[in-house]
Amino acid sequence: xxxxGLRSSPPRPPAxxxxxxxxxxxxxxxxxxxxxxxxxxxxxxHISLHALKRxxxxxxxxxxxxxxPLKSTDGMASLDKRMASARAIIxxxxxxxxxxxxxxxxxxxxxxxxxxxxxxxxxxxxxxLMGADNLQQFPRWRQWTEIMGRxxxxxxxxxxxxxxxxxxxxxxxxxxxxxxxxxxxxxxxxKTPAWIFLPxxxxxxxxxxxxxxxxxxxPFSVAMNSKE
Ligand SMILES: Nc1ncnc2c1ncn2[C@@H]1O[C@H](COP(=O)(O)OP(=O)(O)OP(=O)(O)O)[C@@H](O)[C@H]1O
Ligand SMILES: O=C(O)c1ccc[n+]([C@@H]2O[C@H](COP(=O)([O-])O)[C@@H](O)[C@H]2O)c1
Numbered sequence: 001x002x003x004x005g006l007r008s009s010p011p012r013p014p015a016x017x018x019x020x021x022x023x024x025x026x027x028x029x030x031x032x033x034x035x036x037x038x039x040x041x042x043x044x045x046h047i048s049l050h051a052l053k054r055x056x057x058x059x060x061x062x063x064x065x066x067x068x069p070l071k072s073t074d075g076m077a078s079l080d081k082r083m084a085s086a087r088a089i090i091x092x093x094x095x096x097x098x099x100x101x102x103x104x105x106x107x108x109x110x111x112x113x114x115x116x117x118x119x120x121x122x123x124x125x126x127x128x129l130m131g132a133d134n135l136q137q138f139p140r141w142r143q144w145t146e147i148m149g150r151x152x153x154x155x156x157x158x159x160x161x162x163x164x165x166x167x168x169x170x171x172x173x174x175x176x177x178x179x180x181x182x183x184x185x186x187x188x189x190x191k192t193p194a195w196i197f198l199p200x201x202x203x204x205x206x207x208x209x210x211x212x213x214x215x216x217x218x219p220f221s222v223a224m225n226s227k228e
Contacts, residue, residue: 012100012103014104015099015100015101015103015104015105016097016098016099016100016101017061017097017099017101017121019101019104019105019120020120022120022121022122022123022124025059025121025123025124026121026123026124027123027124027125028058028059028124028125029055029056029057029058029059029124029125029127029188029189030057030058030059030060030061030124030125030126030127030188031048031051031052031055031057031059031060031061031126031127031128031129031154031188032060032061032063032114032117032126032127032128032129032151033047033048033051033060033061033062033063033129033130034063034065034110034113034128034130035062035063035064035065036064036065036068036071036076036082036207037062037064037065037082037083037085037086037207038075038076038077038082038207038211038220039077039081039082039085039086039207039210039211039220040062040082040085040086040088040089040090040207041089041205041206041207041210042089042203042205043131043203043204043205043206044062044086044089044205045089045090045096046200046201046203046205047129047131047156047200047203048060048062048096048129049096050156050198050200051129051154051156051198052095052096054184054185054198054200055127055154055184055185055187055188055198056184056185056186056188057095057127057188058095059095059096059097060095060096060097060129061097061098061099061101062086062090062096062097062098062099063099063101063102063113064079064082064083064086064098064099064100064102065102065108066079066100066102066103066108067108069108069109069142070137070140070141074225075211075222075225076225077219077220077225078219079100079103081219081220083098083100085220086098101113101117109141109142109143110128110141110142110147111141111142111143111144111146111147111150114126114128114147114150114151115150118150118151125188125189126151126188127151127152127153127154127187127188128147128151128152128153128154129153129154129156130153130154130155130156131155131156131158131161132155132156132157132158132161132162132164132165132197133158133160133161133165135153135155135161135165135168135170135171136161136164136165136168138170139169139170144170145173148170148174148177148192148193148195149192149193150192151192152187152188152190152192152193152194152195152196153194153195153196154187154195154196154198155195155196155197155198156198156200157197157198157199157200157202158202159202159204162197165197166197170195174193174195177192177193177194177195178194178195178196178197179194179195179196180196181196183196184196184198
């Protein structure tokens, strides 16, 4: 490879969190916000700050997905660009972390990432975080009932989606696992299956709308990332 080629493909930084050495995270309550972050936006930050405070979490990791198995690769910016957008939105925050750990683990399905993380960090308490739109399509995820058995779920209110999600397939199947607001602070260590719906001031940001408004030169423009 030419020197130029080497310069344009710097080695990937090691995974965060390191795939060995669980001591730092022992006993901690960690929220996992999986997403495409194509790009990251203020809505992600809004729900994360809210979750840290209301759910008594120690940390939140944004798992920037290499490729959502249910989304098209068309229009998906590179993982590096999406990671950079996530870092730019978070800025410096001691308890919010951006991670491409799924890239390092080689996982694409959430169940595989969850199993790996629980194996690597057996003394940490994980909680999956998602917006109400994601809860609606959750029954299409691979082994979604296994996920329900492995960690609690916290759902954030989101415009256009919340009413359906509270009467949908997940809500009715796991009716008895739904916790009320009195359990907010203990949800991360609750016996599974457990889930909670978090009413909060809704944030209107949406990555689709951001992409649609981008000029063609933007790394997140639909035209720039279209494979056609
Ligand atoms: N404004 C928001 N309010 C509540 N939850 C949100 C909001 N934006 C994103 N989320 C949640 O954050 C997670 C990651 O979201 P994602 O990266 O897909 O952003 P998005 O805006 O939903 O993107 P897209 O429009 O491309 O589907 C998902 O669980 C999603 O439901
Ligand atoms: O595991 C699955 O089958 C699965 C199917 C669709 C989405 N997901 C995960 O859902 C999270 C939210 O994805 P997205 O693209 O809606 O931001 C992200 O972590 C994806 O990897 C997971």
